[in-house]
Amino acid sequence: MPYETVIGLEVHAELQTRSKMFCACPVVDSTRAEPNTAVCPVCAGMPGTLPVVNRKAVELALRVALALECEIAPLSLFARKNYFYPDLPKGYQISQYEYPLAQRGVLRIETARGEKTVRIRRVHLEEDTGKLIHMQDPDGQSFSLVDLNRAGVPLLEIVSEPDMHSLEEVRAYATTLRAILRRVGANSGDMEKGVIRFEANVSLRPSGSQTLGTRVEIKNLNSFRAMERAIAYEIERQTDLLQNGQAVQQETLGWDEAAQVTVSQRSKEEAHDYRYFPEPDLPPLVIEPEWIEQVRANLPELPQAMKKRFIHNYGLSAGEAVLLSEEEAVARYFEACLEQAGDSIAPRTIALWITGEIFGWLNQSGEKFENLRVPPAGLVDLLRLTAKGIINLNTAKLVLNEMLASGKPAHAIIEERGLIQLDDAGQIADIVAKVLAEFPREVASYHQGKTTVFNWLLGQVMRQTAGRASPAVARAELERQLAGSKGN
Numbered sequence: 001m002p003y004e005t006v007i008g009l010e011v012h013a014e015l016q017t018r019s020k021m022f023c024a025c026p027v028v029d030s031t032r033a034e035p036n037t038a039v040c041p042v043c044a045g046m047p048g049t050l051p052v053v054n055r056k057a058v059e060l061a062l063r064v065a066l067a068l069e070c071e072i073a074p075l076s077l078f079a080r081k082n083y084f085y086p087d088l089p090k091g092y093q094i095s096q097y098e099y100p101l102a103q104r105g106v107l108r109i110e111t112a113r114g115e116k117t118v119r120i121r122r123v124h125l126e127e128d129t130g131k132l133i134h135m136q137d138p139d140g141q142s143f144s145l146v147d148l149n150r151a152g153v154p155l156l157e158i159v160s161e162p163d164m165h166s167l168e169e170v171r172a173y174a175t176t177l178r179a180i181l182r183r184v185g186a187n188s189g190d191m192e193k194g195v196i197r198f199e200a201n202v203s204l205r206p207s208g209s210q211t212l213g214t215r216v217e218i219k220n221l222n223s224f225r226a227m228e229r230a231i232a233y234e235i236e237r238q239t240d241l242l243q244n245g246q247a248v249q250q251e252t253l254g255w256d257e258a259a260q261v262t263v264s265q266r267s268k269e270e271a272h273d274y275r276y277f278p279e280p281d282l283p284p285l286v287i288e289p290e291w292i293e294q295v296r297a298n299l300p301e302l303p304q305a306m307k308k309r310f311i312h313n314y315g316l317s318a319g320e321a322v323l324l325s326e327e328e329a330v331a332r333y334f335e336a337c338l339e340q341a342g343d344s345i346a347p348r349t350i351a352l353w354i355t356g357e358i359f360g361w362l363n364q365s366g367e368k369f370e371n372l373r374v375p376p377a378g379l380v381d382l383l384r385l386t387a388k389g390i391i392n393l394n395t396a397k398l399v400l401n402e403m404l405a406s407g408k409p410a411h412a413i414i415e416e417r418g419l420i421q422l423d424d425a426g427q428i429a430d431i432v433a434k435v436l437a438e439f440p441r442e443v444a445s446y447h448q449g450k451t452t453v454f455n456w457l458l459g460q461v462m463r464q465t466a467g468r469a470s471p472a473v474a475r476a477e478l479e480r481q482l483a484g485s486k487g488n
């Protein structure tokens with residue numbers, strides 16, 4: 001029987017505030033700072049301390065919730081989620097439960113079959129836990145160290161409805177959400193630093209069925225790759241079970257990165273009872289309508305709106321528009337190029353040079369877009385020289401690569417290396433004649449019908465001119481001389 005995959009995601013994103021969610025401790029880079037240097041009695045869970053809500057965290061949460069088109073609750077409540085773990089000094093996490101900050105939003109994603117809407121169930125505020133570092137002493141005894149720098153850092157949880165049905169959709173959802181989080185300034189998007197974490201809920205059901213199957217929840221997925229692998233593994237495992245007439249058990253799983261398998265953490269029977277109750281030390285979170293409108297008015301243009309504008313105004317394909325709108329730095333660069341170019345170069349041409357040549361070079365060199373050494377005016381200059389026929393297309397690619405590597409402007413490279421396009425018909429005719437004389441056998445096989453030899457001969461002509469010949473002139477001249485040499 002064919003099955004349909006059903007996936008819902010819970011995304012935890014740290015909010016980029018200077019101080020923690022409920023105290024004045026600084027938020028530090030947990031991959032760099034000395035352990036336990038950003039801790040105070042509040043986030044260390046000392047008795048008698050009182051939490052105070054970080055207004056900036058609420059504002060960033062509102063920015064995300066509005067970007068996801070959620071309804072904002074005029075009044076939401078903080079609750080205590082009680083459980084014991086060494087990275088949770090209070091013995092409970094302050095979160096939101098029955099009355100979250102925002103609900104009922106949407107995230108629109110781009111898939112091979114067009115745009116799709118994934119519904120957002122809720123967006124709520126909570127605090128992060130500390131970190132455990134597991135170690136072994138020389139005798140092989142294992143022990144764990146606790147770092148509370150991260151305890152109390154503001155976290156936003158974004159929960160989707162179970163609306164995704166493939167890895168492609170999950171990938172699009174996760175990358176689009178990350179792009180929005182970055183664009184509104186809520187999160188850096190630095191996955192290596194663990195500032196975004198995923199939990200994936202996965203179930204199967206017979207194709208065509210409308211009821212949900214039994215789900216598993218995979219916790220603590222720290223990268224897109226781990227998330228995709230874990231979901232793929234679960235789809236396969238559950239398909240096998242169902243095809244063999246067995247049932248899927250509802251349970252919480254972890255992802256074992258080394259073994260590339262999901263492992264059971266707890267089953268439904270032993271499911272945690274967190275005994276949520278309203279946080280007595282915090283008043284209800286009241287959001288005035290004026291604040292919502294102010295935050296809404298200050299939202300930047302979001303990646304999806306930008307994507308649509310690029311398609312509509314500049315005639316880009318959906319794929320090109322996504323590539324140019326996802327990263328703010330890239331989008332700004334593209335638009336700066338357009339401004340520099342005016343009417344002299346088509347927007348699509350600029351788009352293709354950025355997504356093709358520049359992205360290709362960045363991929364190969366491992367450089368970051370932010371450190372690009374070719375300013376928008378530099379790229380536009382190069383494209384103008386190409387449009388005017390001063391250099392040909394292949395030369396332009398070579399020049400751009402050198403510009404990217406050295407930061408030199410196009411004209412300096414062209415002058416230094418004598419790359420100006422050769423379009424003197426007489427000079428090119430001489431070179432074509434020389435090539436035809438040098439390769440009589442190839443010319444003969446061309447005349448016998450092996451037309452692919454034409455491009456090879458053209459390649460020889462280009463080589464003789466170190467790639468500088470105008471391809472159009474060279475092509476025309478080669479055609480002319482070959483026609484003339486027929487029957488010789």
Ligand SMILES: Nc1ncnc2c1ncn2[C@@H]1O[C@H](COP(=O)(O)OP(=O)(O)OP(=O)(O)O)[C@@H](O)[C@H]1O
Nearest residue numbers: 006007008009159160161162201202203212213215
């Ligand atoms: N049958 C299902 N298959 C796939 N995903 C599901 C299914 N049912 C629910 N989900 C997804 O699971 C996620 C969380 O569901 P739910 O609201 O039940 O929270 P929970 O996992 O029980 O709570 P918590 O994670 O806080 O302990 C949502 O993203 C939802 O879309």
Ligand SMILES: [Mg+2]
Nearest residue numbers: 010199201217
């Ligand atoms: Mg869950």
